[in-house]
Amino acid sequence: MELYLFLSAIIFWILYYYFEGSHDGAFALETKLMREKLGKEKFSEIEKGFVKYELDWHLFDALEKSLVKIISAVLIYFITDNLLFAFQMIVLAVGIRSVAHDFFVARRMGKGLNHIGPDFLWWDRFLRKMQNLGINQYFIKLIPNLIIILWILLTI
Numbered sequence: 456m457e458l459y460l461f462l463s464a465i466i467f468w469i470l471y472y473y474f475e476g477s478h479d480g481a482f483a484l485e486t487k488l489m490r491e492k493l494g495k496e497k498f499s500e501i502e503k504g505f506v507k508y509e510l511d512w513h514l515f516d517a518l519e520k521s522l523v524k525i526i527s528a529v530l531i532y533f534i535t536d537n538l539l540f541a542f543q544m545i546v547l548a549v550g551i552r553s554v555a556h557d558f559f560v561a562r563r564m565g566k567g568l569n570h571i572g573p574d575f576l577w578w579d580r581f582l583r584k585m586q587n588l589g590i591n592q593y594f595i596k597l598i599p600n601l602i603i604i605l606w607i608l609l610t611i
Contacts, residue, residue: 457540457611460531464544468551475520476559483564483572506575513576524548543607550600554593568593 486509490498498505524545532541561570571592572579582592 457535457537460535460540460544461547461607461611464527464531464547465551468548469555471523472552472555473559476556477563479556480560480563483560509573510575520552539610540607543603543610546603547607550596550603553596554600557592557596 493501527548528541528545531544532538535541557570557572558568560572561568564570569586569592571582571586574580574583582595585595586592
């Protein structure tokens with residue numbers, strides 16, 4: 456049962472993050488258009504408020520996604536009666552998000568694989584620092600995912 460749930464979860468989360476990343480990419484394109492049309496001077500007048508609302512938006516988005524992950528794990532626990540496996544499914548969902556979401560955002564925006572989001576988000580600042588040190592963001596994201604997948608496969 457766990458193997459089927461594991462494989463289904465991978466497909467579900469990739470599809471989920473395709474939709475979320477495409478949504479966020481469209482929002483980023485809308486923001487880019489607004490910045491271009493307002494011009495640098497006019498945008499600088501609203502930039503502080505813009506960043507505040509974007510950080511709020513990211514916070515509530517993170518809470519929404521956390522709720523979905525927790526409820527999914529609770530349902531998996533009820534199905535399997537395996538607390539470790541339910542926890543592993545949350546970790547897997549977070550791991551897949553780190554790769555898939557950013558990949559689909561960049562794809563929706565027509566950017567390459569080296570695209571990293573705005574500098575006012577701590578994760579993107581970290582990825583940018585690592586990139587400046589010569590460490591590719593997908594290396595940082597894929598290694599934990601491989602460890603998570605191996606951990607799950609060894610315990611089911």
